Amino acid sequence: MKILAHSYVCPKGTFLNGKLVYNTAGEENPLKSAYQQLGAEYPKFYKMDVLSKMAFIGTELLLPFFPKDADLENDLQLIFANSSASQNTDNLFVESYEQLKNPSPSLFVYTLPNIVTGELCIRHKWYGENCFFIEETFNPAHFSEWAQMALNKGNNCCLCAWIEAKTNGEQECFLFLLTDSEKEAYSMELELSTLIKQYRNE
Amino acid sequence: MSDLKENLKAQIIEQLNLEDLTPADIQDDAPLFGDQGLGLDSIDALEFIVLLDSNYGIKISDPNEGKEIFQSVNTLADYISKHQ
Amino acid sequence: MDKPIYISALSLVTPLGNTIEQHFDAFENGISGIKIHEKAGFQQTAIPLAKREEITGNRYDTLLREALEKAKNAYPEISGKTAVIVSSTKGNIDLLPGDTFAETASIVHEFFPATDVLIISNACISGVIAINTAADYLFAGKYDQVLVIGIDAVSEFVSYGFQSLFALSNETCKPFDKSRNGTVLGEGCGIVLVSTQKPADFAVLYKGGSSSNDANHISGPSRTGEGLVRSIKKTFRRSGKKASDIDFISAHGTATVFNDEMESIAFGRMNLDQVPLNSMKGYFGHTLGAAGVLEIIMSIVSMEKNTLFPNLGFKETGTSVPLNIIQHIEQKALNTVLKTASGFGGGNASLILQKQS
Numbered sequence: 190m191k192i193l194a195h196s197y198v199c200p201k202g203t204f205l206n207g208k209l210v211y212n213t214a215g216e217e218n219p220l221k222s223a224y225q226q227l228g229a230e231y232p233k234f235y236k237m238d239v240l241s242k243m244a245f246i247g248t249e250l251l252l253p254f255f256p257k258d259a260d261l262e263n264d265l266q267l268i269f270a271n272s273s274a275s276q277n278t279d280n281l282f283v284e285s286y287e288q289l290k291n292p293s294p295s296l297f298v299y300t301l302p303n304i305v306t307g308e309l310c311i312r313h314k315w316y317g318e319n320c321f322f323i324e325e326t327f328n329p330a331h332f333s334e335w336a337q338m339a340l341n342k343g344n345n346c347c348l349c350a351w352i353e354a355k356t357n358g359e360q361e362c363f364l365f366l367l368t369d370s371e372k373e374a375y376s377m378e379l380e381l382s383t384l385i386k387q388y389r390n391e
Numbered sequence: 392m393s394d395l396k397e398n399l400k401a402q403i404i405e406q407l408n409l410e411d412l413t414p415a416d417i418q419d420d421a422p423l424f425g426d427q428g429l430g431l432d433s434i435d436a437l438e439f440i441v442l443l444d445s446n447y448g449i450k451i452s453d454p455n456e457g458k459e460i461f462q463s464v465n466t467l468a469d470y471i472s473k474h475q
Numbered sequence: 476m477d478k479p480i481y482i483s484a485l486s487l488v489t490p491l492g493n494t495i496e497q498h499f500d501a502f503e504n505g506i507s508g509i510k511i512h513e514k515a516g517f518q519q520t521a522i523p524l525a526k527r528e529e530i531t532g533n534r535y536d537t538l539l540r541e542a543l544e545k546a547k548n549a550y551p552e553i554s555g556k557t558a559v560i561v562s563s564t565k566g567n568i569d570l571l572p573g574d575t576f577a578e579t580a581s582i583v584h585e586f587f588p589a590t591d592v593l594i595i596s597n598a599c600i601s602g603v604i605a606i607n608t609a610a611d612y613l614f615a616g617k618y619d620q621v622l623v624i625g626i627d628a629v630s631e632f633v634s635y636g637f638q639s640l641f642a643l644s645n646e647t648c649k650p651f652d653k654s655r656n657g658t659v660l661g662e663g664c665g666i667v668l669v670s671t672q673k674p675a676d677f678a679v680l681y682k683g684g685s686s687s688n689d690a691n692h693i694s695g696p697s698r699t700g701e702g703l704v705r706s707i708k709k710t711f712r713r714s715g716k717k718a719s720d721i722d723f724i725s726a727h728g729t730a731t732v733f734n735d736e737m738e739s740i741a742f743g744r745m746n747l748d749q750v751p752l753n754s755m756k757g758y759f760g761h762t763l764g765a766a767g768v769l770e771i772i773m774s775i776v777s778m779e780k781n782t783l784f785p786n787l788g789f790k791e792t793g794t795s796v797p798l799n800i801i802q803h804i805e806q807k808a809l810n811t812v813l814k815t816a817s818g819f820g821g822g823n824a825s826l827i828l829q830k831q832s
Contacts (some may be wrong), residue, residue: 221410232430235410263705273574274565274596279632280572286635291445292517294437295407297636298694298819301564303597307820310688316705318686319822320604323566323576323594331593338611342685342713356572433695437640454641 190336190377191370193346194254196247197388198223198362204388205250220246231312238278238299239354241308243362244269248309248348251366259345265315266339267306268332269350270322274302277354305352317344327351327363329381333374336367351385363388396468403464406442407435419464428463436461449474480610481670482828483678484772485622486545488538489663489759490527493545499776502784503804507758509647509659516643517635523647525661525760526629534628534662535567536582542664543586546622549676550668555619558591558612559583562605562623564598564764568630587622599727599818600686601625602767603826607684609669620670625768629662633763640694642731648761650728650754650786651735651800653793658729661760665768667775677779679812683714684826694819696734700741702823703815707745714827716811718746721827723783723807725774725814728754729761730788734817739794747813753801757787767816767824778809778830 197204200219203211203226211226213219220242224234229249234242255261278299285293298304303321310319318339324331336347346368354360363385367377400414409429422428424436436454439461443449449471451457460470484495490508491501501508508525516522530537561583566575580592595605602625609621627633637643637660644657668674669681687709689702697703711717724747728735735754742748755770762769777784783805792800812828 232409232411236408272576274576276572276574279575282636283571283632286517286631289445291441292635292639293441294636294639295434297639298434300632300636301596301598301819303820303822304693307688307693307822310690310821311692314690316687316690316702319597319688319820320595320608320686321597323596334612334615334617338608338615341615342611432692434640441639 190333190367190374191372192377192380193256193366193368194251195363195365195384196250198243198247199360203246203250204391207387209391210250236295237308238275238304239360240275240302240305240352241299243354243360244305244309244350244352244364245312247362247364251364254366256346256368262314262316264343264345265317266344266347267309267317267319268335268339268347269306269352270324271302271351271353272323272325273353273355274323275300277356280356327385329378332381333378337374340369392468392472395471396464399464399467402442402446406438407431417464421463423461423463443471447471447475478614478671480613480681481673481678482606482681482771482775483668483674483676484775485549485666485668486542487663487665487769487772488527488542488545489769490525490661491758493541495772495776498773499780502758502773505785505787507647507787508661509760515634517638522634522638522643523645523659524629525659527662533567533569535626538628538662538664539582539626542624542666543583546666547586553587553620557587557620557622558593558618559587559622559624560605560609561592561594562601562625562764562768563594563627564596564601565627565630565633568628568632596764598820598822599763599766600816600822600824601764602771603684603814603816603824604686606667606669606681606767606771607686607824607826610681610684613669613671619672620668622666623669623768624664624666625765626664627662627763627765629660634660644730647788648730648756649788650730650756651739651794651798652789653791655730655732655735655793658731658756659760661762663759663762663765663769665765665772667768667772677775678831679775679778680829680831682716682827682829683710684824685709685713686822686824689821689823691821693821696737696817698737700737700744702821703738703741703817704744706823706825707741707813707815710825710827716827720811721747721750721813722809723777723812724750724752725770725812726752726754727816728756728786730756736794738817739796739798742798743796748796749799751783751799751801751807753784753786767814771814774812774814774828778812778828781806781808783807
């Protein structure tokens with residue numbers, strides 16, 4: 190298995206294949222700024238929760254690296270994971286009924302972690318398989334297992350993400366595109382753990 | 392009435408997270424839903440119900456009633472001025 | 476998909492009881508777990524719920540421990556490499572503002588120590604996806620057996636949310652019926668054993684499964700049933716089955732106007748509209764992340780007893796494509812069963828169960 194491309198979105202900036210593409214450090218609204226720098230015309234972006242916004246930006250940047258001959262509409266599997274599910278939006282929704290006395294329907298629909306994969310499928314017309322796992326920490330070996338199982342079933346490639354938006358402000362989205370190759374899974378897993386460390390320390 | 396409409400436009404932008412718009416972008420008689428207008432959807436319609444309740448104290452118990460009321464800023468303002 | 480994979484029911488805890496026999500009795504006698512609960516809704520409104528009233532403490536932890544205890548009794552000897560996959564939409568909501576799944580693995584370990592615990596949270600299709608994932612692990616040879624736990628508890632959080640979407644019924648849950656007016660939330664925990672070894676108890680074969688996204692809307696079902704059609708097609712391909720092989724469909728059927736309509740269109744498109752079908756939401760309510768597992772357990776019971784259970788709450792066709800909704804309890808040889816689920820985020824999932832020959 191090998192990594193075709195990777196991106197990383199967090200408040201300080203957006204990175205593609207290890208390079209900073211949008212510097213948003215110190216911005217009042219970093220994700221809005223990254224979206225505007227990206228220049229995509231997708232007004233729905235503003236309505237999304239933090240998870241979906243980060244994944245939207247990170248995925249747009251990965252588009253040129255998807256395998257050209259793949260049937261992405263059917264054979265792309267999305268494998269996402271985090272530790273906090275939809276915590277950030279969950280707490281905003283609780284606030285809407287406890288403090289504002291009106292449960293907000295537009296917040297409620299984002300109180301599930303897998304809405305982010307739904308948003309990406311809508312944006313890119315992907316009808317393939319999706320799965321959202323909850324894990325304590327980023328575990329490259331698990332992503333490698335899940336991706337291998339997806340490829341075994343006939344999927345062509347996997348868009349994977351470790352994506353977190355916590356109420357304490359911790360936000361990151363590490364996206365990576367995996368496909369089959371001769372390369373040993375172990376070295377790919379090692380590469381993933383090195384990459385996320387580098388991105389976090391940038 | 393025109394104050395009400397201006398307030399409404401600002402509230403719509405805030406409540407529905409239409410950060411790319413300013414009140415001047417919303418015409419009084421432009422359709423709010425569907426591809427012709429602002430392109431709002433079914434969740435936005437439910438969010439309008441919250442907006443009417445929290446800002447104007449007007450309760451709508453059947454979302455189907457909303458179809459007539461939420462056609463445009465004009466129809467919304469009309470409904471609010473009659474029911475407040 | 477060459478090696479046989481078996482699924483058997485280990486435990487089931489819902490408002491209808493805490494043994495599989497109690498559930499069989501309830502289904503046989505058309506008993507629903509749904510009741511009106513005064514002041515349970517937003518601003519003290521009365522709403523119907525399928526709530527396990529025996530629970531006084533934390534609902535999620537209590538359900539999980541009770542079902543695990545029963546599963547441990549039903550299956551005391553675990554040998555070989557074992558994983559546990561928990562399927563849930565919200566986990567323990569009382570842990571907010573923190574991580575709602577923080578304590579799940581340690582509760583599982585109280586009963587099944589030294590197992591790898593994985594959690595899947597993929598809205599209402601979580602249960603079906605969890606079983607598909609368990610089978611993938613067995614096919615890959617990573618584990619010898621996987622316990623799949625489907626669980627969600629009733630909460631103010633989810634009730635208020637569904638109320639804000641105007642998606643709740645004010646009386647009861649009537650899937651596919653003409654007068655259906657929304658779903659009813661329920662709670663429960665069900666555990667199945669997915670294994671490469673043939674269990675001693677009644678077990679059925681897992682023949683294949685898949686999921687597909689509607690790529691249409693994050694909360695509204697597709698008008699054309701596209702994702703569900705694609706998932707069923709993929710599942711047929713993977714399991715080597717076709718529409719005419721299916722003896723019974725355990726559908727999703729939430730009893731919202733749009734969901735049930737979407738399912739009818741999808742089943743029509745797949746030539747499955749004549750196959751006997753039920754939604755079990757009239758008994759359980761909608762148990763979200765638990766639903767797939769609970770409904771698969773009762774589908775296994777159906778197959779064991781060769782019994783079609785009625786779609787509780789259904790009286791009159793209420794979808795544009797008429798379906799063969801089961802109205803009376805009926806004996807029928809059930810060899811091949813299709814389970815489907817659809818949910819928020821545009822997700823659809825399906826799988827096929829087959830009786831051992």
